[in-house]
Amino acid sequence: MTLEILTPDRKLFSGEVFGVQMPGISGSFEVLDRHAPLVSALKAGRLKVLRDKQNHTASYDIQGGFVEVLNNKVTVLVEGAIIIE
Amino acid sequence: MAGQLKEVRNRIKSVQSTQQITKAMKMVSAAKLRRAQDAIIQMRPYAKKLQEMLSNIVSNTEVESGNSLAVERPVEKLLLIVITSDRGLAGAYNANVIKLAKQLIREKYPTLQSKGGVTIWSIGKKGYEHFAKNNFTVSDTYKDIFLNLTFDQVQKASQAAVKAYLNKEFDKVEIVYSEFKNAATQRFVSEQFLPIPKVASSGNIAKSTKADFIFDPNKEELIAELMPKILNTQLYKAVLDANASEHGARMTAMDKASENANELLRSLKISYNRARQAAITTELTEIVSGAAALQG
Numbered sequence: 001m002t003l004e005i006l007t008p009d010r011k012l013f014s015g016e017v018f019g020v021q022m023p024g025i026s027g028s029f030e031v032l033d034r035h036a037p038l039v040s041a042l043k044a045g046r047l048k049v050l051r052d053k054q055n056h057t058a059s060y061d062i063q064g065g066f067v068e069v070l071n072n073k074v075t076v077l078v079e080g081a082i083i084i085e
Numbered sequence: 086m087a088g089q090l091k092e093v094r095n096r097i098k099s100v101q102s103t104q105q106i107t108k109a110m111k112m113v114s115a116a117k118l119r120r121a122q123d124a125i126i127q128m129r130p131y132a133k134k135l136q137e138m139l140s141n142i143v144s145n146t147e148v149e150s151g152n153s154l155a156v157e158r159p160v161e162k163l164l165l166i167v168i169t170s171d172r173g174l175a176g177a178y179n180a181n182v183i184k185l186a187k188q189l190i191r192e193k194y195p196t197l198q199s200k201g202g203v204t205i206w207s208i209g210k211k212g213y214e215h216f217a218k219n220n221f222t223v224s225d226t227y228k229d230i231f232l233n234l235t236f237d238q239v240q241k242a243s244q245a246a247v248k249a250y251l252n253k254e255f256d257k258v259e260i261v262y263s264e265f266k267n268a269a270t271q272r273f274v275s276e277q278f279l280p281i282p283k284v285a286s287s288g289n290i291a292k293s294t295k296a297d298f299i300f301d302p303n304k305e306e307l308i309a310e311l312m313p314k315i316l317n318t319q320l321y322k323a324v325l326d327a328n329a330s331e332h333g334a335r336m337t338a339m340d341k342a343s344e345n346a347n348e349l350l351r352s353l354k355i356s357y358n359r360a361r362q363a364a365i366t367t368e369l370t371e372i373v374s375g376a377a378a379l380q381g
Contacts, residue, residue: 039142
């Protein structure tokens with residue numbers, strides 16, 4: 001599936017991933033390949049991009065935002081994000 | 086004669102140095118304009134997706150959401166967010182924004198101003214100075230946004246406006262700014278910020294995808310969460326547009342100034358040469374007639 005992370009300032013991430021973990025407003029959740037269409041609000045917390053089952057490539061501390069999953073394409077909109085090494 | 090020569094030479098020198106400044110300012114503005122345009126382009130995917138998401142949610146709901154940010158109230162207290170620049174020398178840019186703001190107050194809300202129902206939040210120093218001098222109710226909280234133009238800063242202003250609207254400190258919020266078309270043209274516009282104007286949803290629905298979305302939390306809460314974000318983006322877009330317009334306007338103004346300086350230089354050079362030739366001719370005649378007098 002493809003993942004895009006967008007902020008008002010720039011495009012933070014774009015590419016093929018295995019999955020992504022996000023802090024949903026009613027609890028943390030993970031989106032994997034072929035997830036059903038979803039629109040959800042995110043609260044402040046940590047977002048993890050998974051490259052394969054074990055490894056995650058990048059983590060971001062986000063300030064809350066939204067995620068939309070449609071046709072195996074995940075779009076995350078956040079107002080502010082800091083990348084964590 | 087020699088005195089006049091020197092005078093012209095001095096003027097030529099001063100015009101040349103002014104021209105150097107205007108040329109440099111033009112170059113600087115061109116570079117800044119590029120950066121400002123980049124910022125606008127960077128923001129576009131985010132803004133577009135946000136709108137898409139909203140129309141996706143709205144098209145999947147039947148009920149008209151009674152959002153508290155979209156309620157029309159009789160306008161007794163108006164907030165104008167006027168976006169000007171911090172610096173001058175940008176042609177008529179600031180004057181035009183201020184003119185539009187005043188025209189808006191005069192034409193759409195003629196009775197409010199005398200009752201003290203108009204408040205202005207000025208973004209940018211020039212507008213602030215003007216409105217403060219002309220006895221408008223003006224707040225300087227956000228005038229320095231251009232010193233450090235980030236989304237965070239703009240977000241603060243937009244959130245404060247939303248909060249004040251919800252607390253009924255204002256019944257309507259409008260933004261006055263200059264939309265960026267290209268480097269040479271700006272479009273001065275006023276835009277309703279709050280209450281959120283009713284979306285002409287019919288056009289959007291056709292475009293949005295009818296999918297069986299899972300909504301978390303429910304649609305109403307999602308819409309309520311999305312609205313403030315969209316407002317943040319709207320104000321951010323206005324500020325970025327104004328920023329690009331400012332640099333565009335300054336670039337054209339400085340280009341024009343350099344051109345005018347060139348023209349001035351040309352005519353000065355002609356009068357300089359004319360004066361020089363006249364001086365030489367007089368001198369020659371003096372020498373020749375002097376010699377003739379000696380011989381005779």
